[in-house]
Amino acid sequence: MAIEIKAPTFPESVAEGTVATWHKQPGEAVERDEILVDIETDKVVLEVPASADGVLEEILANEGDTVESEQLLGKIKEGVAPAAKPAAEEKPAAEEPKQTAQAAAGDEKVAPAARKLANEKGVDLSSVTGSGKGGLITKEDVQKAVSGAATSGAAKKSAPAAPQVQVAAGEKVEKRVPMSRMRQTIAKRLVEAQQTAAMLTTYNEVDMKPVMEIRKKYKDQFEKRHNGVRLGFMSFFVKAATEALKRFPDVNASIDGTDIVYHAYQDIGVAVSTERGLMVPVLRDCDSMNLADIEGTIADFGKRGREGKIGIDDLQGGTFTITNGGVFGSLMSTPILNPPQTAILGMHKIQERPMAINGQVEIRPMMYLALSYDHRMIDGKDAVQFLVTIKELLEDPARILLDV
Incomplete structure (x- = not known):
């Protein structure tokens, strides 16, 4: 009996996908729930498992083909999978x-x-x-x-090490590879963001000493108390951004045609770099999350991002985005909006610099912050005050608890 292998049902926001990799070839044994093929969409890679034991009978959609939701990909001949060839039948390498x-x-x-x-x-x-x-x-x-x-x-x-290509002196070598569907979508969205939004960026800097002292003092107790979850800097920024978004609802809004959509919740996207490109999974209801919840969820996003297992549901929605170029050494940058959101916060490298503190010069760990915003929705005054609020909350974290 032949069992059909079909593409999964794509969400409304995903029209089609590309067959990325077949993990089995016709004639090879398959086991139930074994991953047969990967389908790359413009957001995530979807895995298609086998629904029964048997043998892969034929492939109807080859690697690189474009497929639609629930399209037939191949067929499995149901039955007992053939046993692996005995070692005696294998050809010796020496021959x-x-x-x-x-x-x-x-x-x-x-x-x-x-x-x-x-x-x-x-x-x-x-x-x-x-x-x-x-x-x-x-x-x-x-x-x-x-x-x-x-x-x-x-x-x-x-x-x-990757083999070195022998090139004659003066010869110019080029390599042309097709752009992945996800990379095409990222490029398209970034260009659209710059073309459709009145994007401006305001900058400030934050003294990271208070946060670093808290982290140094409590990181061991924190990790022990929360079952191995490590205390990082991102959770402080998420909590500070959550509080600032409540105070400045325009920054937490989005534009839909000629309407403004105000969000009474804070779903913050955290940019994650993967081999397939930049992904922005979303932390849901950040106001109800504690630091351990945030750190644990971000760590899970990073792990699943490296494994290619971030789902479409993880990427949908979001009212605000935080991106951290500092992990790659960026000292200052201009982040690009993540439509339909109207603002994005850019974190950067912590750099020790001489600062004037109470009339004295002190060396402090400083970080530049960048807030890119859509001027159609957000006035410059609100954008600047929003960024200053994040700065004040981070430089005196007790403000987050006291709501001042």
Whole structure:
């Protein structure tokens, strides 16, 4: 009996997707709930699992094809999956002629997704130890080799360096690759934001010493009290932004055509950098979250972002965004709005600078803050006061508790 493999039901905001990777090829055994294919949309990558044990009979949508919601992707022949080939039937490596790294490892020992990733990353498969059944090299094994981590159950090895291309003197080499659907959407939205919004940016700076002292004093107790959740700086900024958004509702609003939509809640997006591009998962109802809730959720977003498991529901909505270029060393930048939101806060690198404190020069850990805003919705006065409020709350965190 043939079982159809269909694309998942896409949300209304997602019209179509692209078949990114088939993890199985026709004739290969599949197990129930095993991931068969990844579909890349303009927001997230969706995984399509097998609904039954059997054998992949045929593929109807190849890698790179555009598919719609619930479109037929392939078929599974239901039944008992065939057993893996015994080792005696495998050809000894010594009898094989010299081949590429892919063939040397043996097609039956390299998963298709692993082979594709190895080609993209320049990984020598002969140096990768397979952790799958029968020594199968999986996509995860190649990812570990790229990051330099040891494969599970094998001796630690350093990831091989990407091969150097031999280029004749004066020769110019170019490489053309298609832009991913997600990168295309990011580019489109950023250009639209600049073309449709009257975007301005106001700057200020914040003395991070009070927050750093609190973190230094309580970080060990905090981590122990909250089951390993670490106390970072982002949670302080989220709480300060939440309080400032309550005081300045225009900053927490959005424009819908000729209407202004005021939000009586604070759902703050936190920009997360992933291999596939920038994603902005949303912290819901920040006013009801404590510092541990915020830090734990952000850590989960980061982990799932690296694994490509952030869902569409995580990205939808949001009334305000915070982005932190400081983790990459940025001292100052101009963040671009995340439509339909009308403001975004940019954090930056903490840099020690001489400051005049009570008539004396002191070295303080300072951070530049940037607030980009849509001048169609937010007046300059409100934008400046909003940013000053965040500065005051961070420089005296007790204000957050006292609501002053």
